[in-house]
Structure formats: structure tokens, C-alpha cells
Amino acid sequence: MYGKKGWSIWQNIAPIVSNVGLSAWKERMVHLAKGYVTLILHAHLPYVRHPEHNGFLEEKWLFEAISETYLPLLHTFESLMDEGIEYQATISLTPTLLSMFTDRLLQERYVEYLEKLISLTEKEMARTSKQADFYALAEMYNEKYKNDLHVFKNKYACNLVTPFKRLQDAGKLEIIACAATHGFIPLMGIVPESINAQVDIGVQSYERFFGRKPKGIWLPECGYIPAVENALKRNGIEYFILESHGLLFANPRPVFGTYAPIVTPNGLVAFGRDIESSKQVWSSNEGYPGDFDYREFYRDIGYDLDYDYIKDYISPDGQRTHTGIKYYRITGETNDKQPYNPVWARNKADIHAGNFMFNRERQIEYLSENMDRPPIIVCPYDAELFGHWWYEGPCWLYSLFKKIHYDQNIFELTTPGKYIEENPVMQVSSPCTSTWGYKGYNEVWLNGSNDWIYRHLHKASERMTELANENRYAVGIRKAALNQAARELLLAQSSDWAFIMKTGAMSQYAIKRTQDHIGRFTRLYHDIKENNIDKNWLKNVEYMDNIFPDIDYRVYLSNQGTPAKKQL
């Protein structure tokens, strides 16, 4: 358990919610739910494994996310299951994230990261020993990171795929697939083989990690174009998620708006994001995460404390970074931040969970009177919002699921897969090309800061298909080079690079990643064409970019029907 000493945001939630409305829970046994809510978390990070040297800043994205999001989410889901709470949730775990979860080097480095953080928290406990508020928080972090280390090493044996798989096998989570490297599909239509490869390899990864076929897929950035349907269909995918207008602007007009899925003429089911509930959680102005009692993300001791004191815990090049140790609450629109109070924060998460549930009840009551089928409220969020950005997010989720179970009988939690099983008849309509990015289309990934990458990505995509078509039966080093070329192309296609270029921060890293992968691809292309493959260099590149160990470059062949059986 987190925070045995009473300062954890987790403690004592159970008594607050579990004794309320037990009678309501009994009542629901004889009531049919009027509708459904489906919570979908999209967990993704780009592939940031850097064997070149230790202390790579970008690997910290993964470590922070494990401690702040993935472990707390697992703790939430497992606690609810242990307590016998009925719940259903959906999560997409991208192949890049799953590959990093199972990578030995990154597992070892995460342990080192935790050990270092624990030593920092010990130092902090000594430094703050005469400041009661801060000492208690330093102790809270010390407990938390020690617990993370224990859980990661002893409970999960350093592999986070296992507990997620266990939750899916227990019927609590529906894990959905995602494209291989989170490639941005709406701008890939020019080379359809690239869309096939992103989806095929995404599905193959899913099968490798979870031992079953995925029912649904998360389209990266909710990016939908009609051309993606062929790739989904040939992989046996049943459903995907769209931004609200992807469904609302579908043709013919969907009669139930986003409150029921539609089926495309190809037989693929599309769900649309609910506007109201997404605003409540996402919006910085109106949403919960901006509440003054919640933890302030931007005040971190990595920036606040003396350089000499903190220098061993920030970037090796001396650049100040977040450490994860943050002592203040949002407080208000002021720079005079007050110390974080976990009890207040926890209570607020509980209140917000109640508010979210209340709003869904009213929404479903109203909708169910106007529909001939149970409405479904689709609530997709970035998983990393929960815990990393919004520290109390996992706590809110725990409280919400528990309240839904005990305190109401209007709606039930479900997953998209279950909903379509129970409600298979739906309106036939073609979705609208859309994304969940700013303004709802492609502008985030296609603008003055990043538009120059597409000529290189498209050229590499064409060349990859050309190589596959010319080398259908390659063996030995030629086959290895072709497989590595496919890996380099996939890594270059991550939507994250274009996104980071747009936001400005860390754009040099995103440019370098695009440059490196396209550069390695281009060299491989020429080496293969000229039959001049440098074995040592190839070995090094395989070591650097080791994702998808069982990839088969023939996924890029033209004119394919169903995906070729994997040949190892």
C-alpha cells in the first residue's frame, strides 16, 4: 500500500465511499441500467531507449510515467478487483510502450532511477526535518518510491505487461491495440502499404504480448481516414474510437450523435468521444485537474533548490529537470504557492468523482428517454494525464469506479467490445476524416514546424515497398538488413516527432530522431540495392533500434490480402 503513515493521497478513500449507498447497490440488482459509460485510457510513449549511454533525458519520460501513471493505475485496478468492485475499463498500450516495458536494459535503468530518487528523498527528509509540512511530504515520496521499487521488482518481476495482461484475463480490462509506432495515419494515405504495416505490426505485437487477438484499436491521435479501414479489416479489428466530430459529421447523419456507435459500410464499428465528459476532465479552465487543492506540476525541487544540492539528480549535462518531488498545491492564480496537503487533495478527488458520476447519471437519464437503445458515453483520455499531469487522477478513478458500483443504479461501466456484443445492430454510416488534435484535423502534425518531414517519410515508405517487392525471398544478412530498414521507417513515423516539433520544447531531439531513422533507412536502402551491406554497421544499428525483434519486412509488399503469416 502507498503511504502507510497517513500522508498518501490513497489512504482512507474506502470508508468515504464504500459505506454510502449500499442499499442503492442492492437495488441495482433488480434494475436494468439505463445506459453505459466506457472509460478508455490511451497509454503511449515513443520508443526512447538509448543504449548509447546512461542518463539519457528522454528515457526519464518512461521512468516518470511508470512511477506517476502506470504503477498508480495498476494499483487502482488491482485494488478495485481485490475489493470485489464490479468495473470495466479499456486501455490501449502501444507497441512502443509494451516493447519498453519488456526491455531488460530499461528495466534495469528504471530500478537505478528509483534507487537514486529514494536517496534524494532521504536527503530531503534530512533537509526538511524542521519544516513539518515539507518533511511529511518528503516522507510521503520516500514511502512512495520505496514502494514502487518493491512492487516493480518483487510483485511484477520488472515486467509491467504481466499485471495488465492479468487484469485483462480477469475480465476487468479490455486492452486494445494501436499502430506499431503510433504513426500518424491520416498523412500516410499516399503509400497504403505503410498503413498496412503500422496496423499489421501493431496487431502482431498485441498478439505476442497478450496471447489473443485484439477486438479494438486506438487509432493514433484518433486519426481516421477511410483508407485505414482496409488495414483494420484484414487484421480482424472490430472497432475504433473517433473524436466527436468524426462521428457527428459522418454520412448519413448519425441519428444518435456520439451516444451510440455506427458501423461503416466495411463492417467496422466507430465510437465517438463524448463532448461533455471530456471537457470535465481535460479542460484546464473548467476541468477538475486545475483545482487549487491539487498538486502543482510546475513546482519541482529540480528547479527550486540550490544547484549544488540538486545537481546529481537532474540532467547529467547540468540542465535542470523535473525530479518528481513537488511540494506545492496549485493554490490559485498566484506564484505564492502553498504546501501540498494530500488529505485535501484526496477529498477533492472524491468530490470530483461524485460530480462526474452525477453528471453522467443526468446525461444518461435524459438520453435514455430519447433513444431506442441504451446510450453509451465514451470517455477517452491520455493515460498519462492520470498521475503524471493530474497527480490525483488515479485516485479520482478509484473513487469514481467505487461510487459507480455502490452509489447509483442509472448506468453501468462497460467496454466498447462488450457494448457491441450486446447491441450489435447499429446505424450504417461513413465517419468523417478527423483527429483529436487542436482544431480537429491534421494541423498539429502538418504545419510550418514539421511539414518538411513528409517528403522524407513518404519517400522512405515508397522505397520500403520497392525493397520488399524486389526481395520477396531474402535470406541471411539481406533479410536482416530489410527487416532493419522496416524498423527504421516505423520509428521515423511516430506521430510524437511531428507533435514535439510543433510544441517547440525538445524539438531538437524530435528532429534528430527523424534524421537518424531516415538516415539509417536511406543507407540501408542503398546498401541493399547495391548489394553492399556492412555487417558490423548493421549489427550496431540493430542494437540501437531493437524494437520488433520478429518483424517481417514483407509486411510492406504491395497488393496483399490478409496479412502474411509471420515467419520467424
Place this chain on the structure above:
Amino acid sequence: MSGMQTNNRYYFPAGYGDTKITLLARDPYWLFAYWEVSENRRNSFIREFGSELWEKSIPVLKLTNISRNEIAYIRVNDESNNWYINVPDPGSLYSAEIGRLISEEFFINLAVSNFTATPSDRISPDTSAYFMDYRCLSGKKSVLEAGKIYSTYESGVHLKWATNPSSPGVFGIDMHELISGVSSAGLRGMAMDENCPDVGSGFSVR
């Protein structure tokens, strides 16, 4: 193998020696075209028509709205290799050509693009509604098993549809708000939205 490196610093090539134009739709009102005209293609033009015609002609994009059978010429320049094009018609199919405009009547193309469609920006005017078991459409179940295809109206549903697509919209949703507000909420890290590109943690820029 720790410490192994590829020992290469990579650079993007200035061009690929192709003569090619690609057209992408950014949103309902903007297209993006990028192109390359190879030295060989330029030389063959000059061989055929003379260097004077190259120099005196204007580099243009010829944009065709196939859905409306309309053509527009957009003046570009010899240094440019990409262009954003403002287009008035969402939900239309376009193609583009890069070439030289000799006179108002005389255009020589150098490369022709792919086709691309701008997405819709509004609710569809088509209110026909038919329903089906999704498993029939996906081929997982035979149509004979599925029973009849029935319309919404038969099933007795009375829906609050607006005839004007801009307001009040589906179940009272304001469509203007949808596009200007909530879609922007989809930006990653929206909890912090504009503050999102944080300087400290690269992870936060996701």
C-alpha cells in the same frame, strides 16, 4: 555491447532527383502540396521549349477541384518546394499539378499529384438512416441470420434533430463550440493546454 554507436551523423538530402508533387489535406479549408522538379526534367523542358520559355514562364500550381470541376492557378516561385493552399470547399476531391504558365491559355505541367479529399466541417445533410447488425457487414455473420434491415422511424424513435446544421445540433450540442472548443481539448496534455510544452520534462510535451 554497451557504448556501441553507429558513428554517423545523418542529414536529409536536399532532393531525391524526382519530378513529383504530393498533395495532402490539412483540414476542410487547407491543402498542402510539396514537390520536387529534378534538374533532368528542367533540362528536358529547356531542350524542348528553349530556356527563354522557362525563364519567362511563371511557376504555378494548377489546382483542380474534381468534385466541382473547377480549376485555379496559384502562382508560386522557383525557390519554393511546398505551398499551403486555401480552398473553399470542404468535402471535395482535389488534385494538383506543378508546371509553367506560359500565357493565360497555355500551361505545361511537369508533374501531377495524387488525389486528396478535404474533410467535411459540418453535419451531413443526408438524414437517411438504416441499421444493420455490424457482424453482417464485417462478414462474421450471414445477412440471413440478421433479420431485416429496419429504419429508425419504424422503431418509433423521435429524435430532436435540428434542420439547421449550425445550431442547436445533435441533442442540443452547439456545433460551433464543438469545432472551436472541444476539439481543441483533444490536444495532448490538455490538462495544462497552452502551458503544455513544459521546458523541464520532455515527456510533458506529448
